[in-house]
Amino acid sequence: MTSKATPMFEARASGQSSLSIVLGLIHEHRAITRSEICAITGLSRSTVAKLLTTLVNLGFASDTGAEQIDRVGRPSMGVDASKELLAISVHPEVDYLEVKAVAFNGTIVHSEKRLYDEPIGAHQAVEDMVQVIDNLVAELETSDTSYRILGIGVIVPGQINSSTGIVRQAPHLQWSEFPIRDLLTQRLSMPVFVANDASLGCKAEMAYGAAKGATDVVYMHGTSGIGGGVFMNGTELKGFRGYAGELGHMRISSGKELDYSGIQGTLEALVRRDDLEAVLGLKNVSDEDLEVALLNNRTPESTALARKQIEALGIATANLANIFNPEVFVLAGFLRFLYRFDQNYFHRVIKKHAIPAVLEGMQVFVNELGANSLAIGASELVFQEAIADPTRYATRVK
Amino acid sequence: MTSKATPMFEARASGQSSLSIVLGLIHEHRAITRSEICAITGLSRSTVAKLLTTLVNLGFASDTGAEQIDRVGRPSMGVDASKELLAISVHPEVDYLEVKAVAFNGTIVHSEKRLYDEPIGAHQAVEDMVQVIDNLVAELETSDTSYRILGIGVIVPGQINSSTGIVRQAPHLQWSEFPIRDLLTQRLSMPVFVANDASLGCKAEMAYGAAKGATDVVYMHGTSGIGGGVFMNGTELKGFRGYAGELGHMRISSGKELDYSGIQGTLEALVRRDDLEAVLGLKNVSDEDLEVALLNNRTPESTALARKQIEALGIATANLANIFNPEVFVLAGFLRFLYRFDQNYFHRVIKKHAIPAVLEGMQVFVNELGANSLAIGASELVFQEAIADPTRYATRVK
DNA sequence: TTTAGTTTGTCTAGGCAGCATACAAACAAG
DNA sequence: CTTGTTTGTATGCTGCCTAGACAAACTAAA
Numbered sequence: 095m096t097s098k099a100t101p102m103f104e105a106r107a108s109g110q111s112s113l114s115i116v117l118g119l120i121h122e123h124r125a126i127t128r129s130e131i132c133a134i135t136g137l138s139r140s141t142v143a144k145l146l147t148t149l150v151n152l153g154f155a156s157d158t159g160a161e162q163i164d165r166v167g168r169p170s171m172g173v174d175a176s177k178e179l180l181a182i183s184v185h186p187e188v189d190y191l192e193v194k195a196v197a198f199n200g201t202i203v204h205s206e207k208r209l210y211d212e213p214i215g216a217h218q219a220v221e222d223m224v225q226v227i228d229n230l231v232a233e234l235e236t237s238d239t240s241y242r243i244l245g246i247g248v249i250v251p252g253q254i255n256s257s258t259g260i261v262r263q264a265p266h267l268q269w270s271e272f273p274i275r276d277l278l279t280q281r282l283s284m285p286v287f288v289a290n291d292a293s294l295g296c297k298a299e300m301a302y303g304a305a306k307g308a309t310d311v312v313y314m315h316g317t318s319g320i321g322g323g324v325f326m327n328g329t330e331l332k333g334f335r336g337y338a339g340e341l342g343h344m345r346i347s348s349g350k351e352l353d354y355s356g357i358q359g360t361l362e363a364l365v366r367r368d369d370l371e372a373v374l375g376l377k378n379v380s381d382e383d384l385e386v387a388l389l390n391n392r393t394p395e396s397t398a399l400a401r402k403q404i405e406a407l408g409i410a411t412a413n414l415a416n417i418f419n420p421e422v423f424v425l426a427g428f429l430r431f432l433y434r435f436d437q438n439y440f441h442r443v444i445k446k447h448a449i450p451a452v453l454e455g456m457q458v459f460v461n462e463l464g465a466n467s468l469a470i471g472a473s474e475l476v477f478q479e480a481i482a483d484p485t486r487y488a489t490r491v492k
Numbered sequence: 493m494t495s496k497a498t499p500m501f502e503a504r505a506s507g508q509s510s511l512s513i514v515l516g517l518i519h520e521h522r523a524i525t526r527s528e529i530c531a532i533t534g535l536s537r538s539t540v541a542k543l544l545t546t547l548v549n550l551g552f553a554s555d556t557g558a559e560q561i562d563r564v565g566r567p568s569m570g571v572d573a574s575k576e577l578l579a580i581s582v583h584p585e586v587d588y589l590e591v592k593a594v595a596f597n598g599t600i601v602h603s604e605k606r607l608y609d610e611p612i613g614a615h616q617a618v619e620d621m622v623q624v625i626d627n628l629v630a631e632l633e634t635s636d637t638s639y640r641i642l643g644i645g646v647i648v649p650g651q652i653n654s655s656t657g658i659v660r661q662a663p664h665l666q667w668s669e670f671p672i673r674d675l676l677t678q679r680l681s682m683p684v685f686v687a688n689d690a691s692l693g694c695k696a697e698m699a700y701g702a703a704k705g706a707t708d709v710v711y712m713h714g715t716s717g718i719g720g721g722v723f724m725n726g727t728e729l730k731g732f733r734g735y736a737g738e739l740g741h742m743r744i745s746s747g748k749e750l751d752y753s754g755i756q757g758t759l760e761a762l763v764r765r766d767d768l769e770a771v772l773g774l775k776n777v778s779d780e781d782l783e784v785a786l787l788n789n790r791t792p793e794s795t796a797l798a799r800k801q802i803e804a805l806g807i808a809t810a811n812l813a814n815i816f817n818p819e820v821f822v823l824a825g826f827l828r829f830l831y832r833f834d835q836n837y838f839h840r841v842i843k844k845h846a847i848p849a850v851l852e853g854m855q856v857f858v859n860e861l862g863a864n865s866l867a868i869g870a871s872e873l874v875f876q877e878a879i880a881d882p883t884r885y886a887t888r889v890k
Numbered sequence: 891t892t893t894a895g896t897t898t899g900t901c902t903a904g905g906c907a908g909c910a911t912a913c914a915a916a917c918a919a920g
Numbered sequence: 921c922t923t924g925t926t927t928g929t930a931t932g933c934t935g936c937c938t939a940g941a942c943a944a945a946c947t948a949a950a
Contacts, residue, residue, distance in 0.1 A: 128898080129897075129899095137937080140899090165897085166947050168899075168944060170897080171898085253849050262849045326724065329725070333708055333816050334854065336817070337850045338816050339817075343845075343846070344815065345807050348757075358845075416741045417722075419732050449738055451660045451735045456732065510907080527926080537927070539908050542907090542908090558927095564925045565926025565927065566917055566926050567916070892950080895949100898943100901942080902940090902942105903938105904938085905937085907934105910931100910934100912931085914930100917926080920924100
């Protein structure tokens with residue numbers, strides 16, 4: 095009733111319908127009142143009421159009774175995001191396949207992990223995915239709750255074109271030119287979405303983690319190699335063919351060290367997880383163990399290596415700060431250990447290599463979301479699609 | 493009447509009103525027929541007719557008679573973009589101040605250059621701008637045509653926050669923390685917009701030059717230093733505070749060479765215009781003369797230097813390709829001379845340092861627009877604002 | 891307990907953008 | 921001159937949203 099011009103414009107600037115905007119709010123907040131929706135969107139009470147009835151009829155939300163007290167005026171009625179609409183996340187890795195089910199209200203409904211002794215091929219991985227998902231569907235159907243699956247989100251640890259759904263190159267899995275999306279769609283007869291793992295991690299941290307509320311975010315994820323995700327002005331940087339964000343291959347040194355792609359002097363060649371393991375006398379340990387060892391058993395050798403890696407990471411960060419002028423920089427995976435090892439040194443390196451203007455107000459965080467980070471990101475792939483066009487994903491027509 | 497879903501969605505995705513979309517088309521095409529507008533936007537003929545009458549009434553366009561022949565059916569009526577609505581571009585540099593007037597239909601109506609023997613301060617520059625523009629306004633008012641100025645676009649060779657309008661640092665001009673937009677707005681009582689020079693060059697090349705039609709573009713401009721502009725998915729990369737695109741400060745080598753900001757091993761430190769001049773025995777020559785000398789008087793020394801610089805430029809380009817996966821890469825300023833010096837070597841360097849996926853379909857061009865490039869970019873700042881909300885910039889109400 | 895003030899939900903009428911349809915106008919080709 | 925094609929114009933309709941009036945549900949004060 096008061097300020098409506100600004101929020102309306104902001105909401106409309108993204109070009110969505112009001113139905114999508116309201117549904118997005120419900121999904122983001124999990125639970126929200128009608129009056130809050132009015133205030134945020136600038137829509138009138140009558141419009142919000144009408145939109146909510148259609149959303150409830152479509153099964154995306156459910157009405158709850160009047161909420162809060164202790165304030166003057168009639169209490170506003172609330173809506174909850176559905177607990178029954180699900181997205182299934184699928185994460186193939188070298189030595190495991192992880193499948194989770196995430197509800198529209200963010201709860202993890204199901205989680206399972208299949209371990210492998212030796213790497214399996216791409217086609218066998220698809221077979222396993224289909225099997226696990228078929229079993230999961232059967233299990234969910236026997237449940238008391240009437241679940242409904244909106245789609246599948248596949249987390250790909252490698253270069254993937256999210257438009258065509260073809261894995262271009264996944265070095266660790268040793269997949270290449272593999273049309274994973276179409277194969278899965280064919281077998282599962284459900285909408286399937288695919289994206290790079292770092293991109294999904296960034297998406298999740300922005301929605302519910304360290305970068306919540308920020309619109310300009312650079313995310314770097316260290317596993318074996320170093321992957322990246324970038325969001326500018328709230329939207330993901332995809333590039334022409336969808337391969338944008340290969341931050342690990344940035345060359346920052348004239349040195350001769352080679353990375354996994356055989357390129358010299360890159361970030362990935364200078365900042366290596368297995369080097370850290372080696373200097374600590376470890377091999378193939380979990381992230382948790384590596385972090386503890388690195389931070390607590392400091393030797394002259396490990397300190398020297400860590401500082402060398404921190405310097406390289408700092409230079410890369412400074413480069414990216416100059417290029418993107420981000421609001422938030424998120425370090426995930428083993429990069430967070432480096433940051434925690436000596437964050438003062440890290441910031442000194444950045445300060446030395448970035449122009450002052452881009453560092454004003456820039457914040458560096460480590461990832462907040464833990465094991466479910468990628469699954470949440472993958473579920474967002476599915477949910478954002480449903481939010482963009484809720485009527486296509488209708489469940490009950492009533 | 494046939495396909496309407498797709499273009500509608502595309503046009504609406506940017507969140508503009510139909511009025512803005514149609515006005516944008518008129519501006520982009522300079523002259524266009526009603527039926528073409530229908531085909532591109534997917535709007536119905538009646539809607540287009542209604543929108544056009546309001547745009548003509550607002551003074552943005554004028555009806556022309558029926559055009560083209562040789563086709564079956566009633567010939568479609570055309571509209572021309574106004575020749576009377578102007579944007580004024582202002583370009584302060586170390587040794588000159590250049591002011592141009594660009595009409596809504598793209599024609600350069602006026603152009604003047606004031607030369608300086610020695611650098612003038614920021615405040616004196618503003619005085620000069622006001623003086624030149626006041627004179628220009630007086631001159632335009634005596635003209636036969638009834639011109640009307642929509643706003644001013646200032647081209648800033650340095651770091652500027654386009655939201656606050658404050659020049660953060662312009663190293664060559666030696667300005668810093670200078671609120672140029674507010675000062676000019678105060679003195680001129682017109683809308684004033686400001687942006688970085690490379691960003692405007694990129695904007696112009698995308699609208700009417702080498703990158704026409706592309707949506708994912710990286711642009712590098714070599715003058716004294718190296719500036720950059722990046723557009724992803726059609727919109728400019730601004731970053732948190734608007735300083736994104738400082739591509740020249742990217743560190744790509746462990747060498748000790750310093751750039752203008754005192755940072756080691758950066759692109760700007762390795763690729764220097766004055767080094768090229770020096771090796772050719774020149775000093776302070778024009779771009780044209782430098783290009784002729786570099787390409788035609790090849791000595792072993794100049795070739796060695798050029799190749800060294802091409803290698804650095806190629807590494808930087810590869811880094812940016814990995815990061816952005818652009819569709820088009822534009823080299824402007826003296827960087828285009830390097831490209832022309834040995835473009836095969838340049839491409840070989842890129843191929844060595846970029847991952848194959850991001851190079852598929854990527855094209856490298858030199859800038860096409862000449863002396864008016866920046867003025868056109870600056871005029872776009874003004875015109876895009878007017879296009880976004882035509883009613884606010886109304887001239888005749890009729 | 892009563893009263894006043896505040897905030898919210900619901901209903902109705904209406905504005906506005908855009909579409910489909912019908913019809914007239916202006917062209918080419920036979 | 922007729923036919924077929926394409927475009928401009930006028931009319932009524934639909935869908936989305938708002939404003940305003942009213943009722944409902946709460947707090948705070950008398």
